[in-house]
Amino acid sequence: MxxxxxxxxxxxxxxxxxxxxxxxxxxxxxxxxxxxxxxxxxxxxxxxxxxxxxxxxxxxxxxxQTVLVKNKEGLFVNVDAGPQYFVEGPWNDYIAFLTKTLGENPYQTESVAGTLLIQRESQEKPVLVSPLGIKLRGEKLGKLLKFKRFNKEAYAMYKNPDKWKGITIETWVKELKFEESYKNEIIYPFLAASLGTTITEIKKTSAIDIVKLFAFRKPKASNKFKVMTEGxxxxxxxxxxxxxxxxxxxxxxxxxxxxxxxxxxxxxxxxxxxxxxxxxxxxxxxxxxxxxxxxxxxxxxxxxxxxxxxxxLTYFEAKIALHTDSDFVNTGKPAFLNVMTNDSNQLLSNTMNLGMISDRLNGIYKSWLSANAIEELKKSGKLLHVSSFWHPLIxxxxxxxxxxxxxxxxxxxxxxxxxxxxxxxxxxxxxxxxxxxxxxxxxxxxxxxx
Ligand SMILES: Cc1cc2nc3c(=O)[nH]c(=O)nc-3n(C[C@H](O)[C@H](O)[C@H](O)COP(=O)(O)OP(=O)(O)OC[C@H]3O[C@@H](n4cnc5c(N)ncnc54)[C@H](O)[C@@H]3O)c2cc1C
Incomplete structure (x- = not known):
C-alpha cells in the first residue's frame, strides 16, 4: 500500500x-x-x-560596494561606500530574500538612531539638532516640535501615496504651513540630504518617492536604521x-x-x-x-x-568619500546625519558620523562631497576611500x-x-x-x- x-x-x-x-x-x-x-x-x-x-x-x-578601511585603532573594518541602511517593514522583501538564500540568521546588524544636525558653516550654533536619546542639547524646543510636525506630514503622505501622485517636492512644501525661513533653512536642506542631491534638484522630484525614503515610521525618538555589519x-x-x-x-x-x-x-x-x-x-x-x-x-x-x-530617465552623480576629517561634523553636538549649508541655505556637505553606529567605526565619516572638497581631503591625507555613484532623479x-x-x-x-x-x-x-x-x-x- x-x-x-x-x-x-x-x-x-x-x-x-x-x-x-x-x-x-x-x-x-x-x-x-x-x-x-x-x-x-x-x-x-x-x-x-x-x-x-x-x-x-x-x-x-x-x-x-563594501570596502575595507582602517579605523582609529588601525584595524580593517567593513564599510558600505554607497547604500547601507534598511529597516524592517519597508525593507521586508530584501530581508526575506537574504534569509531565503543564506539561511536563518544570515547576517549581523548594527543600528543607529536617525539623529540630525543642520548647521550653517558661518555660524557656531546649529540651525537644528535633534535630541540624542531623550537629551536636549540647547535647541529651541519650538524648532524641534515643528520638525516633528513636518515628519507627521511626511508620514501622512507615506500612508496615502495615491493622493500625491504627480506632486513635486516643491508643490508639497509650498502647501505646508511653516514659515518660509523654516522651509529654506531646515526642510529643503534635510530633503536634499536624504537623497544626496542639491536643493534645486530636490524641488523637482516626485514628493511621494522622496518621502518613502525616510518617512516609513511614525516619528519617534526611538526610530532606528539598521546596517549590515558585514556590509x-x-x-x-x-x-x-x-x-x-x-x-x-x-x-x-x-x-x-x-x-x-x-x-x-x-x-x-x-x-x-x-x-x-x-x-x-x-x-x-x-x-x-x-x-x-x-x-x-x-x-x-x-x-x-x-x-x-x-x-x-535621468540620473545625478553622487561622489561619496569615506574619511577621518571631523571638520564635517559638529563634534560638540554629535548627530548621525550632519548637513552643512552656506548663507543661502545651499548644501555644502552631507556627512554621516559612522562612529555613532558602532565603536568599530569610530572616527570614520561618510560624506557626499564636491570634486574640489574631495581633492582637499586627499591633500590632507584624511581620505580613506572615494566612489562615484549614479542615482536616478525620480x-x-x-x-x-x-x-x-x-x-x-x-x-x-x-x-x-x-x-x-x-x-x-x-x-x-x-x-x-x-x-x-x-x-x-x-x-x-x-x-x-x-
Ligand atoms: C549613494 C547611494 C546611497 C544609497 N543608499 C541606500 C540605502 O541606504 N539603502 C537602500 O536600500 N538603498 C540605497 N541606495 C539605492 C540602492 O543602491 C539601489 O536601489 C540598488 O543598488 C539598485 O540595485 P540594482 O541592482 O537595480 O542596480 P545596481 O546596484 O546599480 O546594479 C547594476 C549592475 O549592472 C552592472 N552593469 C551595468 N552595465 C552593464 C553591462 N553593460 N553589462 C553587465 N553589467 C552591467 C553594474 O556594474 C552593476 O553591478 C543608495 C544608492 C546610492 C547611489
Missing part, C-alpha cells in the same frame, strides 16, 4: 516536473541586487532554465556563491555591449577578457541602469520607442516616462527591464521587488510557450 502510494507520488512528481520545467536559456544583465535576485527567483520558478548572469565589474553587488555588498556576493552553478552561470568582468532580436530569440554580445562573445537566449532581463540599458539596446530597431523612453516626469516604458516593454513577452529604478523608488528593497517582477514575467512567458 505504502509502496503504491510512493509510486503514485513519484509519477505525479515526474508529471509536474516535465510539465513545468523548461529548457530555456535566460540572460540577466547586471549583477546588482536586482540581477542577483532576478536570477534567484527565475531559477526557483523554473529549475529547468539555464541562466547566465553578466556583470561588467569583477564582483557582484552593483551600487552595494550590503558582501551579502550580495555571498548570495552569488550560494546559487546552484548547474543552473546559474555567473560571468563577472563581462560587460554586455549589445542585445538584438534574432528570430524569436535574443542575441547577447558581451566581452570576456577583451574577447567578444555571443549567447543566444530565449528570455532576457536587464538589471542595469536605464541609461546603460538604452546603450545596449540601441542597435535593435524594434526597440526604438523603448530606448527613447529610457533616455528620458521627478514626476520620470514617473510618467516609466509608466510609458512599462507599457512598451509589455509588448515583448521575452523581455523585462528590472532594477530598483524600474519600481520608481531606488532602494535595495525595490530592486528585490523588481527581481520578483522579472520572474513573474518569465513565468507568463513559459506558460504561454506551452
Amino acid at each position: 505504502l509502496f503504491s502510494l510512493r509510486l503514485h507520488l513519484a509519477i505525479v512528481f515526474t508529471f509536474l516536473c516535465s510539465s513545468s520545467f523548461s529548457q530555456n536559456k535566460v540572460a540577466i544583465i547586471g549583477g546588482g541586487i536586482a540581477g542577483v535576485s532576478g536570477a534567484y527567483f527565475i531559477s526557483e520558478s523554473d529549475p529547468g532554465a539555464k541562466i547566465i548572469l553578466f556583470e561588467k565589474e569583477a564582483k557582484l553587488g552593483g551600487n552595494a 550590503m555588498g558582501t551579502l550580495i556576493q555571498r548570495v552569488g556563491e550560494k546559487m546552484n552553478p548547474e543552473q546559474v552561470t555567473i560571468k563577472c568582468n563581462s560587460p554586455v555591449t549589445k542585445v538584438v532580436r534574432s528570430k524569436d530569440k535574443w542575441l547577447v554580445t558581451y566581452s570576456n577578457n577583451g574577447v567578444e562573445q555571443t549567447e543566444l537566449v530565449d528570455f532576457v532581463v536587464f538589471a542595469t541602469h536605464a541609461d546603460h540599458t538604452a546603450k545596449i539596446l540601441k542597435s535593435e530597431p524594434d526597440l526604438k520607442e523603448v530606448t527613447n523612453s529610457l533616455k528620458h 521627478t514626476t516626469e520620470f514617473i510618467t516616462h516609466l509608466e510609458t516604458l512599462h507599457k512598451q516593454v509589455n509588448e515583448f513577452p521575452s523581455l523585462y527591464l528590472s532594477g530598483g529604478w524600474s519600481e520608481g523608488l531606488e532602494t535595495q528593497n525595490s530592486a528585490v521587488i523588481s527581481g520578483k517582477h522579472a520572474a513573474e514575467k518569465y513565468k507568463a512567458f513559459t506558460s504561454k510557450g506551452k
Whole structure:
C-alpha cells in the first residue's frame, strides 16, 4: 500500500516536473541586487532554465560596494561606500530574500538612531539638532516640535501615496504651513540630504518617492536604521556563491555591449577578457541602469520607442568619500546625519558620523562631497576611500516616462527591464521587488510557450 502510494507520488512528481520545467536559456544583465535576485527567483520558478548572469565589474553587488578601511585603532573594518541602511517593514522583501538564500540568521546588524544636525558653516550654533536619546542639547524646543510636525506630514503622505501622485517636492512644501525661513533653512536642506542631491534638484522630484525614503515610521525618538555589519555588498556576493552553478552561470568582468532580436530569440554580445562573445537566449532581463540599458539596446530597431523612453530617465552623480576629517561634523553636538549649508541655505556637505553606529567605526565619516572638497581631503591625507555613484532623479516626469516604458516593454513577452529604478523608488528593497517582477514575467512567458 505504502509502496503504491510512493509510486503514485513519484509519477505525479515526474508529471509536474516535465510539465513545468523548461529548457530555456535566460540572460540577466547586471549583477546588482536586482540581477542577483532576478536570477534567484527565475531559477526557483523554473529549475529547468539555464541562466547566465553578466556583470561588467569583477564582483557582484552593483551600487552595494563594501570596502575595507582602517579605523582609529588601525584595524580593517567593513564599510558600505554607497547604500547601507534598511529597516524592517519597508525593507521586508530584501530581508526575506537574504534569509531565503543564506539561511536563518544570515547576517549581523548594527543600528543607529536617525539623529540630525543642520548647521550653517558661518555660524557656531546649529540651525537644528535633534535630541540624542531623550537629551536636549540647547535647541529651541519650538524648532524641534515643528520638525516633528513636518515628519507627521511626511508620514501622512507615506500612508496615502495615491493622493500625491504627480506632486513635486516643491508643490508639497509650498502647501505646508511653516514659515518660509523654516522651509529654506531646515526642510529643503534635510530633503536634499536624504537623497544626496542639491536643493534645486530636490524641488523637482516626485514628493511621494522622496518621502518613502525616510518617512516609513511614525516619528519617534526611538526610530532606528539598521546596517549590515558585514556590509550590503558582501551579502550580495555571498548570495552569488550560494546559487546552484548547474543552473546559474555567473560571468563577472563581462560587460554586455549589445542585445538584438534574432528570430524569436535574443542575441547577447558581451566581452570576456577583451574577447567578444555571443549567447543566444530565449528570455532576457536587464538589471542595469536605464541609461546603460538604452546603450545596449540601441542597435535593435524594434526597440526604438523603448530606448527613447529610457533616455528620458535621468540620473545625478553622487561622489561619496569615506574619511577621518571631523571638520564635517559638529563634534560638540554629535548627530548621525550632519548637513552643512552656506548663507543661502545651499548644501555644502552631507556627512554621516559612522562612529555613532558602532565603536568599530569610530572616527570614520561618510560624506557626499564636491570634486574640489574631495581633492582637499586627499591633500590632507584624511581620505580613506572615494566612489562615484549614479542615482536616478525620480521627478514626476520620470514617473510618467516609466509608466510609458512599462507599457512598451509589455509588448515583448521575452523581455523585462528590472532594477530598483524600474519600481520608481531606488532602494535595495525595490530592486528585490523588481527581481520578483522579472520572474513573474518569465513565468507568463513559459506558460504561454506551452
Ligand atoms: C549613494 C547611494 C546611497 C544609497 N543608499 C541606500 C540605502 O541606504 N539603502 C537602500 O536600500 N538603498 C540605497 N541606495 C539605492 C540602492 O543602491 C539601489 O536601489 C540598488 O543598488 C539598485 O540595485 P540594482 O541592482 O537595480 O542596480 P545596481 O546596484 O546599480 O546594479 C547594476 C549592475 O549592472 C552592472 N552593469 C551595468 N552595465 C552593464 C553591462 N553593460 N553589462 C553587465 N553589467 C552591467 C553594474 O556594474 C552593476 O553591478 C543608495 C544608492 C546610492 C547611489
